[in-house]
Amino acid sequence: MTRLALIALAVIAALTALPAVAAEMTCRSDAGFANKLDTALKRAEIAYVGVGNVRPAGKLPAPPQPINLDPETGEIVPSSRPGPISADYLFTGTLHGAGGGFSVEDHPITLSIACAGLVCTQFPAVGGAPLEAHFILVERGDALTLDAGPCKGYSYSISTGQAEALIECATKGVCGPGEWAAFCDRQSYVPMQPCIQAGLLVRDPKTGRFVPAQR
Numbered sequence: 001m002t003r004l005a006l007i008a009l010a011v012i013a014a015l016t017a018l019p020a021v022a023a024e025m026t027c028r029s030d031a032g033f034a035n036k037l038d039t040a041l042k043r044a045e046i047a048y049v050g051v052g053n054v055r056p057a058g059k060l061p062a063p064p065q066p067i068n069l070d071p072e073t074g075e076i077v078p079s080s081r082p083g084p085i086s087a088d089y090l091f092t093g094t095l096h097g098a099g100g101g102f103s104v105e106d107h108p109i110t111l112s113i114a115c116a117g118l119v120c121t122q123f124p125a126v127g128g129a130p131l132e133a134h135f136i137l138v139e140r141g142d143a144l145t146l147d148a149g150p151c152k153g154y155s156y157s158i159s160t161g162q163a164e165a166l167i168e169c170a171t172k173g174v175c176g177p178g179e180w181a182a183f184c185d186r187q188s189y190v191p192m193q194p195c196i197q198a199g200l201l202v203r204d205p206k207t208g209r210f211v212p213a214q215r
Contacts, residue, residue: 034194041174041175045138049135049170050136051093051134052092053092054125054135055130055131056089057087061086063085064115065079066117067118082115083114083150084114086112089111090106092107096170097170109146111146113150131154164182177198180198
């Protein structure tokens with residue numbers, strides 16, 4: 001690789017990798033996942049917490065592609081498929097929303113993925129077992145949509161208490177301090193706005209980190 005290409009690669013890392021990684025960390029974190037539901041509810045969208053699994057309903061389109069680097073010129077090549085790209089999936093499990101919880105089997109959903117710089121989400125459960133996780137699903141038109149974006153739009157690492165808090169949000173139609181308390185109990189450099197607004201996270205002047213407020 002030429003010296004020019006190496007320099008360009010460093011520029012890509014500086015300009016795109018760090019913001020993309022930050023976005024991925026936010027999306028994968030417990031509070032970031034809960035924020036997906038909170039945002040949907042504040043938009044007055046009909047949202048559900050899905051507890052179950054998803055699998056493709058048929059053949060999948062080509063996934064989105066990240067930006068690239070021309071090895072000859074060292075120039076950044078924009079992605080020809082940044083997304084979002086949607087595919088038909090099937091959800092089996094329980095949907096928790098304003099009407100309570102109800103079970104469905106092979107319910108059609110639209111799953112959407114995208115890229116942010118160098119980070120791309122891939123379609124889940126390709127050629128394997130269904131993906132078992134927690135999902136935020138939103139009604140758009142006649143379809144249920146799982147918008148994964150550039151990060152994974154699902155979580156399989158939340159605790160039982162956090163799952164119960166999410167279900168309470170969906171049932172009430174709003175995430176309040178009581179629900180956010182289950183997600184705002186760890187130190188982080190990532191400012192989770194709902195945690196801050198609820199007075200559950202405060203900035204430590206010595207470290208710059210957000211820490212749980214003394215309660």
